[in-house]
Amino acid sequence: MKTTLTPAETEEKYQALLEGMSDGFAILETVQDSSGAIVDLIFREYNSAFKTETGLTPDGGSIREVLPYLDGMGVSDFGSTLETGETSSFRARLANTGERRVFRRFRLGGPGSTHIGLILERRTNRGPGSGLFEEGDALLHAMTEQSDLGVAFFDRNQKFTYANSAYHRMYGYKPGDMVGKRVEDLTVPEDWRRKRILLDRTLARGEPFSIDKRHTRPDGKLVWVRSSVGSQRDEHGNITGGAITSIDVTDLKIAELTRKDIEDRYKLLFNSIDHGFCVIEMVFGPQDEPLDYRFLEVNTSFEAQTGLKNAVGRTAREMLPELEDYWFEIYGRIAKTGIPERFEMPSEEMGAYYEVYAFRIGLAEAQQVGILFSNVIERVEAQNILRETEARFRQFGEASSDFMWIRNANTLEVEYLNPAFEIVHDISPPDLLADPGLGPWLEMIVPEDRQAIEESFESVREGKSVECVYCLVRRTDGQLRWVKSRHFPLIDSQGSVQRIGGIGRDITEERQTSNRLEVLVTELQHRTRNLLAVINAVAGRTIRRSKSLDEFREKFTARLDALERVNALLSRLGEGDRISFDLLLETELGSLGLDEFNPDASPNVVFKGPRGVRLRSGSVQTFALALHELMTNAVKYGALSRPEGELSVTWSVETEDNYSRLQVKWEERGAPREETCPEGTGYGRELIERALPYQLGAETSYDLQPDGLRCTIVMPISIS
Template sequence: MQNYDRVESKRSNSEEASAQSEPEESVSTRLLDPIRLAALDRYDILDTPPEKGFDDIVHLARRLFDVPVALVSLVDRHRQWFKARSGFELSETPIAQSVCAHALSSRDVLVIPDLTKDLRTASNTLVTGEPKIRFYAGAPLVTPDGHVLGTLCIIDVVSRPQGFSVNQAEDLKKLADQVVALLEMRLAVGQRDNLLRQAAEARTRAEEDRRRMVEMFEQAPSFMAMLRGPDHRYEYVNQAYRRMVGNREVLGRTVTEALPDAAEQGVIAILDQVFRTGETFVAEAAPFRSQPNSDNPSTDIYVDFVCQPVRDLNGEVTGIFIDGSDVTERERQIRRQTALAELGGRLRDVRDVDEIVRRATASLAGGLAHDRIGFGSVDVDSETILIRPETRKPGVASIAGTHAFRNFGSFIENLKRGETVVIPDVRADVRTADAAEEFAKIDIGALLNMPVVQGGRLVLVVFVQHIKPHEWSDDELWFIRQIADRTQAAIAQIEAEAQQEVLNQELSHRLKNTLAMVQAIASQTLRGVSERDAVEAFSNRIQSLSVAHDVLLQKSWTSARVREIVKAVLAPFERSESIDFKGSDLRLGAKAALTFSLIIHELGTNALKYGALSVPEGKVEILWSIEGPRDEAEFVFRWSESGGPPAREPRGRRGFGSRLIRIGLTGTGGVETSYADTGLAVVMKAPLALLQQS
């Protein structure tokens, strides 16, 4: 047998003594070194199942060194645990029984020929008791970064005084290096597996995130689409987008190919601009006409949308993301409110029923979805309707002309009672079901009829129609009722004014007869009166009241314009061409209008008899205006004569006319009279609010 140099031959007696007297605290320090323990934890090997590579090494060591026990021992805080063991039953021992703990401070093989004679191990219970081990040799398991995790050790129950050769120590150390290599490989495989697991988990998370994103994208209430390339080819679209375009097949196609109707409305120009400039395009309440398929008419909708450029890593635009919402109902609600706010003004001065209905129909068209909308005149006796040219969507045929109500069901009875007829589906309503084929011939699937009643009689019908069945919302029905109420109110106003006109004409006729009778009685009674001027003045004053009455009659006896009163009272004067008058467009209340007409009559009569109108070259200028702040405004009336004889103040007892002029417009004065050589000048002032009272 070959002779080997013994390991102990290289150690002096002093070194051996020092090793055997190693302080216990130094072993504990190495044992509990946190950096070493962290390195051990990093390999994640404690308490793992047996592995063939480690088992093969201990079996090989046992045979190579002819020992009964070989172990791969890993030293933890409070125990040593055996990753591989051969000839030893226990899988771990307490740290107090660990011989390997003494090998943690060295990079060399620890050899103890007789454990009973070494101070470090003599009292170890594995030495003093079963299995009564006697020999120990352990090669440290040193990691690449220099940490000792434990040993590959061999144990014999017989001491070996001859020690351990250098070659044997090198062999044991090489086997220990193989254990470390297995640990490193196991760590690398674990790290690889961990990376693979993390990658798989990341893929799973990414796939889950993508699934959630796709689900969110698909279920989003707003419509979304991803376009790629300068030709704007569809890459993704969600359900809302598909619904908006009528579920047409768009993926893989360009916008021009998939939606020719959109291309015609300028959508391509917008997309080209965004792709070319890289600038986001934003639109609010943009009108869009959608035609899901060629068999159905187009539908007008309103959309808010954003076209956002999509860029690559180099910042180049590669596509466009579209995100938007259908805001048709919101926009129509705004239009309904606007239409209702404006309708009162649009109907205020209209006095023709057909024009009222025409304007009401236009307001309906702006606030309601429809395929056909319009109105027609009704002949209740024959139960027919003459439909005027209506408003229609492109592709919807006209139904202008005369139609018999009974050919289309029984809802004429509702209209006669002034009830609005709402039929969401002509096939399902009992009033129209039997006439469904007739409705189909003229493309009516749903209808709404709003009656217009005049004098208690059905005269017109406003209609809204859809080719397909259509459910009118509560907001739409409310809007229709509001339009109907305003329309009926405007027509009722016409009826009331017509009735008032008849009444006024009757009153006028009777009042004129009364005034004529007063004049006749006065003429007969005053026939013998020698002062004919007074009789004539009385008659003329009655005539002036009659003229003022005619002016007031035009406004139902509520007010009269100053200009109209002046013009009417002075019209009978032969010198009217010498009278110039001007002033603001102002109305006076009924009482003030009568007083004002008498004052004008007296001033005109005096001018004709004694003043400027008594000579050919004489002139009269009449001016009126409003002066002063709004809350204290005054009506100012000026009468100025020129070119006539000098004006002289009346002497003695004043007549009725002079007294009337003197007390002014309200009977309380406010009159300035100037009698000059140039002619008479009169200025009258009165509170405007008082004069405009009815």
């Protein structure tokens, strides 16, 4: 079981191992000039054996203090050790004794290290089979075991002679299992050919190399390993094998592949999108004001969106001298603040209207901005046309006396109401829009009409137009109002019904007028039938009582004139109006030219009774003929035919149990009829005594007294 040591424990273990070695060991740090060449090596650490063997205490001293004679080599030769990582041996004389001793040097750490390990072997010769890490190499072994860097050695047959724990973990083997395996065994076939060539050069000429290669571990996992390989030489300079330092770069390779994949996808997207895209570099003035920007990168759609060719490397002012200042201000702000902005803006210079998303790229110091944009001038123009159309529609809707509404075809929620809707329905658009569903509107409609309305919406959803007539109850005054409307589909560009429109009007007055017309037509038909019946009767009686055609013509014409007068009065009546008795009486007097007998001007004539007594329209024609006969006979034969004659017409109204009757008394004096009434006259009497009771339900009396006529008529009249 591996136990993790504290830093103090590790240091203690390291110092104990260092002091327990019989070989001298020291760590040197290279000193380099401005060109990177090694000009000296300084002792940083050494063990007791090194001090004993050299007889020196080289704390912080130069290597020249210990080894003034490097047998023709200079300190610069240590650079190959740092560069290749190879372990090599050399001979040099000690400063205190002049004795030539064998030293081995090796790089401490990976590439880029500036430290070298130096081993001074004991004077006692090492026998065969002593092992690579016996005594003097124990420190190197200990250091490699503590490192996360994979370290291994191999012989000229390319078989591993040693690998540290990190190297075993990296390749997925248990400690010790790699010794005896070939280097080829740790490389996938696709990478081995290249590595074999490099490895052969190392073993033949000592050429170091670095390589990234793949290996499939025993557990099946593929790992990437970055290895630095150098040769190993004996004390005679002969190549005996090689050394490998390795790190696991699997995560790095995956990241590189991922980054490359992202870059590839970015480039594909970059050049595939219809939107224009560019990267610009802002140009600021001495007062840090945005002056211009330079195009660093553009995609293939850039030219189509802007009309600009060969833009990379050129500035906006160069290509568009009259470009609006706000473009520079916006992009300059984004470059400074790093806050992305999405906006739409027109450009008169470019003849376009752009939808833009701009964002800073990298640090503020780079002053670069990425711009994703699209020329949406067609959409903007279409929106402007749509807004103008909507404005005209709203003006039309607000001016229209017909009400209009629009509802969503799916939810049936109302989306638009014009002012006329409130006038007809007695509910304001804001109130209805607060609860836009169909329910509040249906509640206003009388129950018996609701189903038809709901069915109309289903028909419109199917693309049909439907005309509806329904009755609603106004909320504030409770009035019943009749409404006629047409419901129709509003179809989108795909032919689907998206909305339902409605336009309608209040037809209550039209309906009432229509009803009145129906009543009037019915009344006209009734009166016409009555009139024809009256004319037929008058004609029959007149012809029977006429002695000649001329007499018939005279009497029949007079009686037709009487009917014409009363029908003229009827035609001028308003709805619900009636002809009054006094008006009928005055009209008959005027038709006979008897204005001089006006009761206001003649003391012999008395008309007395309440004004405005309304007669039933169905009885007026017959009653008017009766008055005409009484008036005509009075003028020809009665009280109005002589100066001393007197006429009194009085009337009153009797009401009992909501039943009203008009009582008319016609009295003549000073005109005996026997003397003046010719033979054959009697139509008026027959009309009064027979026609009025039969047709009008009247009670009549007709009495010729010696001094004049006494006639009484009692007939039903209208209550209101």
